[in-house]
Amino acid sequence: MIGVGIGCRKGVTGAEIADLVRRALSEAGVDGPVALFSTDRKADEKGLFDAAQLLNMPLVLVKEEALRAVAGAVATCSSRVEALFGLPSIAETAALAGAGSGAKLILPRLSAGGVTCAVAARPEIFPGTR
16 A cells, blocks of 8 residues: 555645645656545545545545654654644655555655645555655
8 A cells, every 4th residue: 555645734625635646646656556644633624535535545544643653754844743743744654654564755745735745655565665
């Protein structure tokens, strides 16, 4: 499974999220089974669910403890996210947690228009992981 982690500001549209996900997957050169992941604290964020529908991909909301468990493997850190969530990056931790045990980042966090996105996979799934 290739995990696409998403972070977003409140009120971002599904189209804005979907656009960044498409860009991230293109930049990463990813083709294969992909799922979207974010923090369960974003359960009321309509844009996430709209993006999943637009992309025809499942959306999984990950518990905070699973995000904390992979926080040491991130490549970037947002002081804003750290202040709000106590995590260095929602996008990167969600991608890593979603991709499974031993996952590595394929593409570190991208950011555009209030949306962040990162891509991760286990090395045996995507040999180009870092």
